[in-house]
Amino acid sequence: MADASPRTDTSTDDTDEKNQRFGRGQMNAIVASDSSERSKDKTDQKTLRRLAQNREAARKSRLRKKAYVQQLESSRLKLTQLEQELQRARQQGIFISSSGDQSHSMSGNGALAFDVEYARWLEEHNRKINELRTAVNSHAGDAELRIIVDSVTTHFDDIFRLKGTAAKADVFHILSGMWKTPAERCFLWIGGFRSSELLKLLANQLEPLTEQQFMGIQKLQQSSQQAEDSLSQGMEALQQSLAETLANGSPSAPSGSSGNVANYMGQMAMAMGKLGTLEGFLLQADNLRQQTLQQMHRILTTRQSARALLAINDYFSRLRALSSLWLARPRE
Known part of the structure; x- marks a missing residue:
């Protein structure tokens, strides 16, 4: 038993050292995990902002396109109306006002x-x-x-x-x-x-x-x-x-x-x-x-x-x- 006692102390010390190393490893893993999650959160936020910007740009583009189409349609209607007035003018010898309620x-x-x-x-x-x-x-x-x-x-x-x-x-x-x-x-x-x-x-x-x-x-x-x-x-x-x-x-x-x-x-x-x-x-x-x-x-x-x-x-x-x-x- 006297001979075994030093070996027992040495084994205990080795175990404590291993436990310490294991604890530091866990801490490092936790820190690394936290850093990774923060980095991931930042990436997700950038992605969300980018997606939001893309949606806003697409919305504005649709509005511009809609306004342009409406402008073209309005111009087409005005041209059609003017052509009709000209046709009536050729037949009657006068020009009809755009309101259609009076001739001049x-x-x-x-x-x-x-x-x-x-x-x-x-x-x-x-x-x-x-x-x-x-x-x-x-x-x-x-x-x-x-x-x-x-x-x-x-x-x-x-x-x-x-x-x-x-x-x-x-x-x-x-x-x-x-x-x-x-x-x-x-x-x-x-x-x-x-x-x-x-x-x-x-x-x-x-x-x-x-x-x-x-x-x-x-x-x-x-x-x-x-x-x-x-x-x-x-x-x-x-x-x-x-x-x-x-x-x-x-x-x-x-x-x-x-x-x-x-x-x-x-x-x-x-x-x-x-x-x-x-x-x-x-x-x-x-x-x-x-x-x-x-x-x-x-x-x-x-x-x-x-x-x-x-x-x-x-x-x-x-x-x-x-x-x-x-x-x-x-x-x-």
């Missing part, structure tokens, strides 16, 4: 009606130009080409007729060119293009020209320039006269007095009379454009006329494309 003259919806008609004209014009381009590229015969060229030329007459009708309702809308793109309006002259400038642009597109053709185009360009200068001077004189009429008031008369009212009414009547000549200037400018196109076709051959019409269309198409690019440019 063309001045009420003249601008909107012209914009719709112009859009249709432009669509048909593009179709005819595509037909002409196909005929030119396929080297169609002169007889076939002449029919298409005459069709495009006649279609230009339609837009001049539409503008003349619309000017009776709202001459300012036509003169300002609000029915055209911004880039086109930069080159606007009395509600349309300058014939002389267009002939300059076409000169390089129509080569080779015979000497007689070249002289004819030069003479046409000069006569168009002279007519444009004359109309421009007339417009400037009208603006000056109108400004003087509006400026010549009677500030000395008491406000609201019968004399002041009578002077004001007389003054505005004179201004209205002068404004009435604006329609005449527009009609003269469109008549000049129409005649220039017709005389140009008389000077050129059928194939040259086709190329000229394609060049004119490409020029205005680029102006419209330039407007779209400008409006869609990135802004800071």
Whole structure:
């Protein structure tokens, strides 16, 4: 028993040490478990936040899409309503108000009606130009080409007729060119293009020209320039006269007095009379454009006329494309 006693103490010590190690291991395991759970909780919270953000973004996206669809539907309904009004106007010769409860003259919806008609004209014009381009590229015969060229030329007459009708309702809308793109309006002259400038642009597109053709185009360009200068001077004189009429008031008369009212009414009547000549200037400018196109076709051959019409269309198409690019440019 004396010999066994030391071994017993040693065994006890070993057991205590093992118990201590086991206890530390359990503590470490608990600490590690707690750390793992906290990490897992943080991950779960991030995931929940991310899911919540995704749901919110999806909800906002659905709302935007719904609003966009509603806007498109509203625009479609308005366009359908306007087309119905135009159809009734063609049948009755008047324009019906959007409320449908009263009729009035063309001045009420003249601008909107012209914009719709112009859009249709432009669509048909593009179709005819595509037909002409196909005929030119396929080297169609002169007889076939002449029919298409005459069709495009006649279609230009339609837009001049539409503008003349619309000017009776709202001459300012036509003169300002609000029915055209911004880039086109930069080159606007009395509600349309300058014939002389267009002939300059076409000169390089129509080569080779015979000497007689070249002289004819030069003479046409000069006569168009002279007519444009004359109309421009007339417009400037009208603006000056109108400004003087509006400026010549009677500030000395008491406000609201019968004399002041009578002077004001007389003054505005004179201004209205002068404004009435604006329609005449527009009609003269469109008549000049129409005649220039017709005389140009008389000077050129059928194939040259086709190329000229394609060049004119490409020029205005680029102006419209330039407007779209400008409006869609990135802004800071």
